[in-house]
Amino acid sequence: MILSRSHRLQTYNVKTTLECHVACSGDDACVSVVIEKASGLLCHLGSSLAASDCSNMEAVNGSVKFYKEKKTKESPARPEMCKNGGVYSVDNDTCQCEAPYHGTNCTHVYRDCKDIGNTGQTEKRPYLIHPPASPAPFPVFCIPNLGRTYFFQQTKGDVDFNRTWQEYVRGFGQVSGDHWLGLDHVRHLTLNEGKNYGLMFALTLSNGTKVYVLYSDFQLGGADTGYKFTMNPNVPNRPPGDCLSPLVGAPFSTYDNDSDNSTTINCAQRHGWGWWYSGDTCSSVCSALGRLNKNSDLWSGDERDAFWTVDSVHMSLKAVQAYLRVQ
Numbered sequence: 138m139i140l141s142r143s144h145r146l147q148t149y150n151v152k153t154t155l156e157c158h159v160a161c162s163g164d165d166a167c168v169s170v171v172i173e174k175a176s177g178l179l180c181h182l183g184s185s186l187a188a189s190d191c192s193n194m195e196a197v198n199g200s201v202k203f204y205k206e207k208k209t210k211e212s213p214a215r216p217e218m219c220k221n222g223g224v225y226s227v228d229n230d231t232c233q234c235e236a237p238y239h240g241t242n243c244t245h246v247y248r249d250c251k252d253i254g255n256t257g258q259t260e261k262r263p264y265l266i267h268p269p270a271s272p273a274p275f276p277v278f279c280i281p282n283l284g285r286t287y288f289f290q291q292t293k294g295d296v297d298f299n300r301t302w303q304e305y306v307r308g309f310g311q312v313s314g315d316h317w318l319g320l321d322h323v324r325h326l327t328l329n330e331g332k333n334y335g336l337m338f339a340l341t342l343s344n345g346t347k348v349y350v351l352y353s354d355f356q357l358g359g360a361d362t363g364y365k366f367t368m369n370p371n372v373p374n375r376p377p378g379d380c381l382s383p384l385v386g387a388p389f390s391t392y393d394n395d396s397d398n399s400t401t402i403n404c405a406q407r408h409g410w411g412w413w414y415s416g417d418t419c420s421s422v423c424s425a426l427g428r429l430n431k432n433s434d435l436w437s438g439d440e441r442d443a444f445w446t447v448d449s450v451h452m453s454l455k456a457v458q459a460y461l462r463v464q
């Protein structure tokens with residue numbers, strides 16, 4: 138049997154079967170080949186998938202030894218198939234997707250930096266992501282191969298964290314530098330279906346020591362809860378300066394939105410940054426967002442300065458990063 142004439146594009150004499158497959162791959166319309174052994178080898182390029190429909194075949198004298206289908210693309214990349222702003226490229230017959238979309242038809246979306254890492258990208262830089270719960274895409278700083286999506290970072294000390302409620306909700310600073318991603322964005326990230334996130338603090342004490350504190354199953358509530366967070370209460374090895382455990386169930390506070398459960402103190406105003414404060418002690422074991430101090434190992438005692446409590450000693454901070462990573 139060979140392909141019926143209406144499904145035959147070209148017929149060549151070839152010396153090897155390989156030559157026939159090469160001819161097919163060079164012809165955009167070719168989706169199958171039938172190689173007929175006659176006096177020599179006849180190569181029929183076909184426009185149909187011969188294997189799946191025998192009505193395309195007809196009997197002839199001689200023997201068809203085999204045919205092989207050309208592997209079809211995952212999905213046709215025609216202009217109308219490029220979704221979400223993707224642009225069809227005639228040159229390489231693909232959709233050029235606009236971030237945060239990717240895939241053959243630009244229908245897949247990066248939900249976090251882990252998704253970006255899964256595509257093989259490794260460059261540390263800002264990327265656009267779009268968790269489905271978010272009404273729009275937004276930029277985040279990523280370390281893709283480690284799956285890190287930054288929540289906030291303070292390394293230069295050039296961004297003032299004494300901000301309003303609205304700024305803490307929406308985010309501030311540039312994600313390529315010191316910044317706060319925003320409570321709404323983090324909330325939407327932690328709603329990503331099928332993903333559980335750990336929240337990691339990576340701290341550089343002013344004496345050069347690095348301290349890492351990991352909280353698993355971190356989940357941020359929405360505006361209706363005051364952005365309270367939950368997490369796994371079993372913090373491994375009780376890390377130095379377990380900052381968050383005492384604050385589970387506390388709503389977020391800023392100087393203009395005091396929910397710190399103290400009737401006498403406005404903790405955010407006193408310290409100069411927004412945080413989950415609780416009670417008259419405010420934030421007694423850590424200050425990730427206070428002013429950095431690169432010159433003194435020990436905390437100055439000024440409540441506006443950053444510190445982390447390690448072995449009951451308040452240590453100065455010269456850098457702090459916090460990121461979410463898929464568990």
Ligand SMILES: [Ca+2]
Nearest residue numbers: 395399402403
């Ligand atoms: Ca108060």
